[in-house]
């Protein structure tokens with residue numbers, strides 16, 4: 001029997017950017033008969049909270065989000081309906097699937113055909129240009145959701161869909177090989193702690209940079225080969241060079257929001273090093289030495305989330321138990337207080353909200 005779909009649902013809504021998050025329980029649910037071909041309706045289990053959601057709520061990015069806004073883009077739910085006349089659906093009713101930042105890509109434009117679905121000319125962004133995962137029900141797209149393998153709890157999978165995917169792709173495209181040194185500034189944060197694990201799974205050596213005892217313990221427990229505390233280290237560049245026997249690191253995956261994290265990387269990378277830029281600070285600019293970027297043959301590469309196959313790879317590695325999200329659970333109604341803590345940089349790992 002088809003599950004009962006309610007007419008209204010609970011969701012976290014931002015009426016205008018910069019305003020408060022309100023929990024509302026009268027948000028309409030798109031009914032199965034109203035779904036367009038290719039659309040599916042998901043009953044959400046849980047959703048992670050990402051720094052991007054805070055940027056969306058504040059409206060401080062160069063591209064404005066839609067308002068009113070239902071944020072969220074790393075959610076896991078169950079397919080409860082599929083639009084009539086959908087052909088070749090890779091998912092069926094009852095499947096557990098994930099929703100990513102890239103809610104929809106057309107799979108037909110030049111960028112999509114080249115595998116850069118995240119740069120699709122017809123892209124829809126979850127919790128930014130279309131409603132996101134901070135709701136009990138969500139309309140998504142059968143060709144774009146990520147199937148979640150059995151054996152990984154929904155809460156464990158949620159943050160793989162954004163944070164995990166993002167760092168996995170950056171590492172995958174860093175042109176490094178096993179035993180190469182990778183520097184991870186912000187290694188104890190939401191993206192960073194996953195980057196440490198994916199890097200170790202891929203056989204790289206990790207230099208973790210972050211601040212404080214809690215983050216040091218987290219990074220070391222995840223297998224980081226070296227630790228630098230930026231709050232006490234006087235010269236990070238010199239320290240990276242010391243650890244790498246004077247040569248510098250092969251790559252850096254920079255997830256931090258500060259521009260100094262990027263500038264330093266050019267200095268501590270060895271010749272031919274790759275600077276994978278992953279963080280999305282609202283205003284910071286990249287102030288790197290052109291002389292040394294050229295002289296050292298440094299590659300600076302912007303790496304923006306990932307395509308559907310990157311997501312499948314990232315989630316399979318996590319489902320195999322090789323990468324674990326360090327998270328705490330809370331309820332959807334706690335979103336406002338989670339944003340406060342996120343804004344103050346006080347969250348080690350990730351927060352996953354369960355639907356009520």
Ligand SMILES: [Zn+2]
Pocket residue numbers: 050051052053073074101162163
């Ligand atoms: Zn995100």
Ligand SMILES: [Zn+2]
Pocket residue numbers: 105106107108109110111112113117119120121122123
């Ligand atoms: Zn496209």
